[in-house]
């Protein structure tokens with residue numbers, strides 16, 4: 108960007124130091140460039156006016172032309188407000204201000220006629236608008252647009268006349284002054300291929316649309332650009348990574364073939380096969396693999412992991428699998444040991460509770476290379492754990508591991524970084540994955556093994572509790588086990604525990620004949636494990652728990668999941684919890700209990716759960732309800748910095764922009780061609796501004 112765009116906002120006519128400070132604080136607008144990118148978030152029809160008599164409660168923002176009859180200050184001290192009594196030929200109404208009273212007073216001479224704009228509310232029989240936008244009729248332009256931009260602003264700015272209208276006034280000047288300096292940021296070839304309008308035109312149209320079609324095209328162009336540069340940055344990081352980090356070539360499939368022909372207990376799903384192929388492609392490529400496998404609960408990620416291990420071991424290296432908890436590590440170990448034994452491959456489990464002597468053996472056998480597979484918790488990361496040649500590191504349920512821990516994993520092989528496979532059951536919509544993990548490769552297991560009975564999900568109100576208890580009893584009689592989960596109430600640990608304990612007591616009263624387990628956050632890890640194990644072994648029939656029941660825990664005999672106060676859970680959490688059942692041959696059920704009165708969003712969440720078992724569909728709804736920023740604590744990824752594009756609504760454009768970025772890098776991985784210099788400059792510029800902002804705020 109030229110110097111023009113980095114001019115401090117205070118120098119724009121009509122801003123000055125005080126408003127500049129507010130713009131900095133309230134909207135993070137520091138420069139001309141920032142303001143120019145403060146795009147309208149919607150447009151309003153300003154060609155229509157209402158008479159006071161026509162006002163009715165269903166109206167949103169309206170425009171009224173009225174004369175100021177009288178100004179009055181009502182109330183005292185901090186509660187003071189300014190009331191302007193205004194009238195047109197059909198009636199009278201009030202405009203009120205609680206802040207900036209003195210400013211407004213000066214601007215509103217009695218007798219003058221204004222266009223007021225805002226949402227009308229009725230008090231008694233009188234209509235009023237609080238903090239309306241206003242503009243003297245004499246200064247209003249003739250042709251009022253049916254596409255008036257609406258800018259986001261704040262109370263404090265409004266009090267300084269920087270309401271949407273005020274910002275629009277500034278923008279008029281700024282856009283005009285900017286035009287000579289605006290340079291095209293996308294290459295002509297891309298503009299042509301994707302039929303995008305130029306930058307200059309787009310900026311003008313986004314702020315001052317001349318026609319609906321052009322506004323549409325301006326939005327498309329600016330969204331595309333935003334996605335394009337985001338993807339380009341991520342993909343460039345990926346290029347840099349694959350160039351920097353060579354990988355051990357793991358290409359021997361003899362063990363895999365042996366397992367596949369003689370031992371594999373079931374036919375792999377098409378999706379499992381595809382993901383294995385994708386991973387194999389990386390393993391033999393000579394570049395370090397960094398792949399995320401997304402697969403819904405029960406999609407069979409473990410088998411994919413094992414087969415990748417076979418490729419690594421067959422090619423002369425070792426493999427490890429790290430799980431977030433001891434229970435999970437145990438379960439992986441039990442499951443994989445069976446397969447490893449069939450193949451005569453040595454496997455061991457390393458967790459915090461493994462005895463010292465056993466540990467020593469593990470350490471020795473890892474170094475000598477006898478031990479081929481190590482399963483464990485983060486105990487794997489300790490420095491004493493040294494491999495002869497670690498080729499493949501698999502991380503289950505990645506969201507619990509930080510970057511630093513992953514770096515420790517990498518350090519386990521000095522010559523080559525191990526290939527890394529990260530497996531997660533938290534489905535992320537494709538658009539978000541492209542952005543969050545844009546520099547990783549992502550594989551998706553989007554198919555469940557055949558013959559699974561889909562979990563039946565129902566929504567019940569608290570008044571149906573007796574029936575639900577009857578159902579629980581019936582299932583336990585059939586030999587099944589039941590989870591009952593209570594929400595975490597964030598405000599209060601105490602309330603949590605009380606809620607859970609009350610629940611526990613009522614269940615104990617209802618089912619005196621069945622042994623129960625209880626697990627909650629305030630328990631010591633050992634006690635938790637002990638209770639979990641009793642349930643895993645089938646000694647207890649009902650598990651009463653908060654959401655601490657572990658992600659990924661496998662109790663195939665548990666076929667009923669009851670979620671209490673289900674309206675308090677987020678969608679992805681509900682889906683994760685439901686995934687605890689449906690793991691055995693029996694029909695499984697999920698019962699969502701809630702109170703009767705529900706908010707709109709809660710209702711959508713519960714309805715979605717009842718309607719579908721598809722984690723990706725659920726994630727999409729979640730994204731729409733919550734917005735991307737909220738979804739996974741995505742702050743660091745820049746996802747929330749999007750100015751105009753929207754990950755949940757513009758998925759199609761994102762894909763196009765990513766294709767375009769990919770194509771560009773395929774031809775010019777380092778952006779060294781002369782025609783791509785503007786693009787390179789743009790990326791570098793963006794990095795700089797990002798840093799600046801974070802320093803300032």
Ligand code: ADP
Nearest residue numbers: 373374375376402404405406407408409410556
């Ligand atoms: P997750 O993806 O949730 O980790 P798992 O790997 O634990 O799922 O697999 C869930 C269950 O499905 C396991 O009992 C596993 O043996 C079984 N399974 C995995 N793949 C298949 C398949 N292709 N056909 C039948 N059963 C399978």
Ligand code: MG
Nearest residue numbers: 408409503659
């Ligand atoms: Mg798993």
